[in-house]
Amino acid sequence: MRSVNYSDTELLNGLISRDERILKEYYTLYFQGIRRHVLSNHGNNEDAKDLFHEVLLVLFQKARIEDFQLTSALGTYLYAISKFLWLKELGKRKRISHQEIDHEALADGGDEVVQINEKNERLLFFRACFEKLSANCRKVLSLFTEGFSIAEITEIMGYKSDQHTRNRRYRCKLSLINSIKSAMTVIE
Amino acid sequence: METTRIIEEYLDQTLSMEERDAVEARLASDKDFSDLIALHKEVNESIGDRELIELHHLIEKVSAEYLRRNRKQEAVIKPILYKKFIIRIAAILIIMVASGMIIKTLFFDHVNTEKLFGKYYTTYEADVISRSAPSGTTTLDQAVLNYTNGEYSEALNLLDALVQQDGKNYLAWFYKGLSCLETDQTGEAVHSFRTIPESWDSPYAEHRNWYLALSLLRQGDITDASQILSGISSANGYYDRQAEKLYLKLSD
Numbered sequence: 332m333r334s335v336n337y338s339d340t341e342l343l344n345g346l347i348s349r350d351e352r353i354l355k356e357y358y359t360l361y362f363q364g365i366r367r368h369v370l371s372n373h374g375n376n377e378d379a380k381d382l383f384h385e386v387l388l389v390l391f392q393k394a395r396i397e398d399f400q401l402t403s404a405l406g407t408y409l410y411a412i413s414k415f416l417w418l419k420e421l422g423k424r425k426r427i428s429h430q431e432i433d434h435e436a437l438a439d440g441g442d443e444v445v446q447i448n449e450k451n452e453r454l455l456f457f458r459a460c461f462e463k464l465s466a467n468c469r470k471v472l473s474l475f476t477e478g479f480s481i482a483e484i485t486e487i488m489g490y491k492s493d494q495h496t497r498n499r500r501y502r503c504k505l506s507l508i509n510s511i512k513s514a515m516t517v518i519e
Numbered sequence: 520m521e522t523t524r525i526i527e528e529y530l531d532q533t534l535s536m537e538e539r540d541a542v543e544a545r546l547a548s549d550k551d552f553s554d555l556i557a558l559h560k561e562v563n564e565s566i567g568d569r570e571l572i573e574l575h576h577l578i579e580k581v582s583a584e585y586l587r588r589n590r591k592q593e594a595v596i597k598p599i600l601y602k603k604f605i606i607r608i609a610a611i612l613i614i615m616v617a618s619g620m621i622i623k624t625l626f627f628d629h630v631n632t633e634k635l636f637g638k639y640y641t642t643y644e645a646d647v648i649s650r651s652a653p654s655g656t657t658t659l660d661q662a663v664l665n666y667t668n669g670e671y672s673e674a675l676n677l678l679d680a681l682v683q684q685d686g687k688n689y690l691a692w693f694y695k696g697l698s699c700l701e702t703d704q705t706g707e708a709v710h711s712f713r714t715i716p717e718s719w720d721s722p723y724a725e726h727r728n729w730y731l732a733l734s735l736l737r738q739g740d741i742t743d744a745s746q747i748l749s750g751i752s753s754a755n756g757y758y759d760r761q762a763e764k765l766y767l768k769l770s771d
Contacts, residue, residue, distance in 0.1 A: 349574050351581060358585040380586065384578050391574055450561075457565035458572050476567035497524075505523040507562060508555075 339405035343394045346387065357387060361406055365413045373421060382420070386413045388451045389444055415441035416448055460511045468503035475500055526559045636737040639765055643697050643726060659691055666694055671701045682714075689715045693723050700734060708734045725751065729758040736769070745769045 337345070337356055345353025365386065366379035374382070389412050393399050401408055418441070461469065467488070474484045485496045528534045529542045546553050565571075645667045656664070658677050665674035675698045681691035696711035712731035719727065728751055735744035748769070751762035 346574075349570065349577050351577060354577055354581045355585065358581060362585065380582060384575075384582060387578055388571070388575065391571070395570070451571070453561055454565040454568060454571060455575055457562045458575075461562075461566055472566050476563055498520075501520050501523045501527060504527060504559070504562075505520055508523070508558065511558070511562065 339401055342405055343390075343401070346391050347395050354387075357409075358383075361409050364406070364410060368410070368413060369417060372417060373424075374417065378417075378420075382413055382417055385416055385448050385451070389416070389447045392447050392451065412444050415444045419445050419448075456514075457507075457511055460514060461507055463510065464503060464507060467499075468506065471496070471499050472503050472507070522555075523559075526556055529556070530560055530563065632736050632739050632741065635765065635768060636733055639736075639761060640700070640733050642701065643730065645694075659688070659694075662691070662694055662698075666698055666701075669701075671698045674698045675702065682711075686714075689719055689721065690723065693727050696727070696730060696734070700730060700737075705734055705737045709738060725754070725756045725758065729762065732762070732765075736765075741769050 337353065342353055342356065344350075346357070362379075362383050365383050366376070369379040369382055370376070386409055390409060403411075461472070464472070471484060471488060474487060479487070481493045481496050484490075484500075485493050488496065488499075490496045490499065525534065525538060525542060529539060534542065542556075546556065645663045658681055662674045662677035662681065665671070665677065675695065678691050678695040678698060681688050682695060685691070692711045692714045696708045699705070699708035699711060709731065712727055712734060715724075715727055721727075728747055732744045732747040732751065735741075735747065745766055748762040748766040752759050752766055
């Protein structure tokens with residue numbers, strides 16, 4: 332039962348704006364249903380927690396696209412996303428055979444969901460590697476991605492020249508790419 | 520670092536025309552290089568996407584709070600549910616045991632007493648010489664005759680009339696009890712036999728006691744039946760041995 336009567340649109344907007352109260356509402360409204368689905372399909376509570384996390388991030392990625400429109404109730408949509416993702420996860424774990432995977436369901440919007448989720452996983456993984464860089468490196472790379480000019484960054488960082496700022500950027504980026512590659516090798 | 524510079528400037532679209540053409544030519548033929556550019560692009564996206572990382576951290580926070588609260592609730596609810604479950608199981612067991620006892624009492628005990636009744640009961644042999652009704656006989660004689668001939672309904676009609684006329688006609692009550700036993704009116708039989716006083720000074724008194732005990736046995740009233748049987752067995756009368764045997768069986 333909803334503790335506050337938020338509409339589906341309010342819930343979507345709350346997710347996009349990262350409103351904590353609304354996020355709590357998602358848990359109150361939808362977590363147990365998805366948990367039950369996971370528990371009754373070879374999963375445990377930890378899997379349910381992780382899956383719901385992923386579902387919210389996928390919904391966020393889709394919802395923040397300007398022309399996104401819900402074609403069903405939000406709960407139904409979330410449940411569909413969770414089913415696609417869990418199906419894919421079970422396939423990865425080889426808990427279900429290739430034949431058992433509902434390929435038709437995956438093709439019917441499920442593939443896109445899986446792709447968004449995989450990209451989210453990569454982005455968060457890269458972010459985790461980024462967080463391990465030095466504070467200066469993080470700041471320089473962030474300023475670049477935020478669109479600051481070389482001259483502005485040189486001034487903000489107090490570097491002696493723009494060339495130094497450029498070199499600093501490339502060194503930091505190389506360091507980040509190398510740490511990502513190294514971590515990926517460990518994972519593989 | 521030179522490759523990094525080229526890739527970053529390619530993505531920033533700040534490469535010279537010549538360098539850009541070289542990158543695009545390599546992209547078409549070198550998959551590793553193409554993958555590396557894709558990686559740089561996504562890493563930049565990751566660094567720039569503050570919203571995603573903010574939401575990711577917020578979800579972690581809300582999820583942890585929600586699950587902690589839920590666990591607490593479960594920790595409170597589970598013992599209550601467990602207690603309720605135990606109480607329910609106990610209640611079900613009590614009901615089952617009680618039902619078993621009731622069923623045993625109603626059916627199996629009844630069957631046993633009925634069996635014993637069948638084993639020990641024989642139709643009382645009335646003290647009549649003639650089985651046809653001589654002229655000048657009394658109503659009681661006629662009733663006894665009917666009883667002896669197995670005409671129990673007729674006997675009961677006459678006996679009912681007699682006890683209505685004279686409630687102290689204990690011999691009529693006695694035969695009424697016997698007739699009731701023959702017609703499976705056990706409750707009425709008990710009532711008839713009990714109407715006769717304990718102190719009934721009659722040669723029929725012992726018979727009354729025996730048939731009353733059997734009537735009670737048939738009703739399943741083992742306590743009262745046993746008490747009467749005990750009295751009969753210690754009186755050294757006509758039924759003493761049968762009464763003792765039956766008493767012992769009921770005492771098992």
